[in-house]
Amino acid sequence: MKTLYLVRHGQTEWNAEQRMQGWLDSSLTDLGVRHAHAHAELLAREAVERLVVSPLGRARETADIINARLNLPTRVDPRLKERSYGDWEGLTLDEIEKRWPGASAARRRDPFNYRPPGGESLPDLVMRVAPLLDEVRGDGAERIAIVSHGMTGRALLAHVLELAPKVANTARQPNDVVYRIELENGGCTCRHYRAGAGPFDGLFHG
Numbered sequence: 001m002k003t004l005y006l007v008r009h010g011q012t013e014w015n016a017e018q019r020m021q022g023w024l025d026s027s028l029t030d031l032g033v034r035h036a037h038a039h040a041e042l043l044a045r046e047a048v049e050r051l052v053v054s055p056l057g058r059a060r061e062t063a064d065i066i067n068a069r070l071n072l073p074t075r076v077d078p079r080l081k082e083r084s085y086g087d088w089e090g091l092t093l094d095e096i097e098k099r100w101p102g103a104s105a106a107r108r109r110d111p112f113n114y115r116p117p118g119g120e121s122l123p124d125l126v127m128r129v130a131p132l133l134d135e136v137r138g139d140g141a142e143r144i145a146i147v148s149h150g151m152t153g154r155a156l157l158a159h160v161l162e163l164a165p166k167v168a169n170t171a172r173q174p175n176d177v178v179y180r181i182e183l184e185n186g187g188c189t190c191r192h193y194r195a196g197a198g199p200f201d202g203l204f205h206g
Contacts, residue, residue: 002137004160005048005145006153006179009062010035015175019092021149022085022119025057032058035175036065038196042178044070049141052132054080054148063147072145079132082149083125086118112165122168125155133159137183153179157203161190171203179204 010032014021028036043066051074053063059080067074088096097104100117107114115121120128133156136144146156150173158168160181173179180199182189191199194206 001142001182001184002139003046003143004136004179004181004183005043005046005143006156006173006181007039007043007062007066007145007147008150008153008173008175008177009054009056009058009147010039010065011175012058014090017092019090020085020088020096021058022082022089023056024089028058028061032062032175033065036062038176039178040066040069042193042196043145046143046180048072048143048145050074050139050144052077052080052136052144052146054078054082054152056081056149059147059149066145066147077132079128080146080148080152083122083151083155084116084119086116086120088116088119111169122151122155122158122165125151126159129155130159150174157181157190160188167203170205172205174204174206177204 010028012026012028012032014026016029051063051072053059053074053076055076055078063074112122153173154168154171157163157171176195178193180191190203191201192204193199
C-alpha cells in the first residue's frame with residue numbers, strides 16, 4: 001500500500017495578514033514554526049520515508065524544520081509551487097476589490113474555474129501537479145510526504161480523489177492540517193490530522 005501525506009507549510013506573515021502569496025513569498029511566523037514542528041512529530045510517528053517539496057521559501061523552510069528531526073531524502077519539484085495569482089500577488093482581498101471591482105464576486109460564483117488576471121485556475125493547477133502525483137505513485141518508498149501549499153494541496157486532492165469541482169471547492173487545508181491518502185488496489189482512502197490529532201475520516205471542511 002502506498003501512503004501519501006499532503007503537508008501545508010506553516011503559517012506565514014502574509015497568511016496572517018490575509019495577503020495573496022502565490023509565487024511570491026513571506027517567512028514563517030512563530031506560529032508557523034510551531035506548525036512545522038508539529039508536522040515533524042506527526043511524520044515521525046507515521047514513519048514517513050521521504051519528502052517531495054515545493055521550491056518556494058515557505059515550503060522549504062517548513063521542510064527544513066521537518067528534516068532537522070527526520071533527516072529524510074528530499075526532492076524539490078517546481079510543479080508543487082502554489083497556484084499563481086498573477087497580478088493579485090502581494091495584495092489583500094480589500095486591495096484586490098478596489099483595483100478589480102467585482103472580482104471577488106466573480107471568484108465566489110465559480111471558484112473552481114476562476115482565473116485571476118495573469119494567474120492560474122484550479123484546473124490549470126491540477127494539470128500541473130497531476131503528472132507529479134502519478135510519478136510519486138510509482139516511487140519505491142511506501143510513505144511519502146508532499147510539502148506544498150493550500151491551493152496546491154486542494155489540486156492534489158482533486159486529482160487523486162477524483163473530486164467533482166463542487167466537492168473540491170469545499171476542501172480546506174489550514175496550516176495545521178495534514179492529509180493522509182492511502183492508495184491500495186486501485187482505490188484510495190482519505191483521512192486528515194488537525195494539529196497532530198487524528199486521523200479523522202474524509203476531507204477537512206472547517
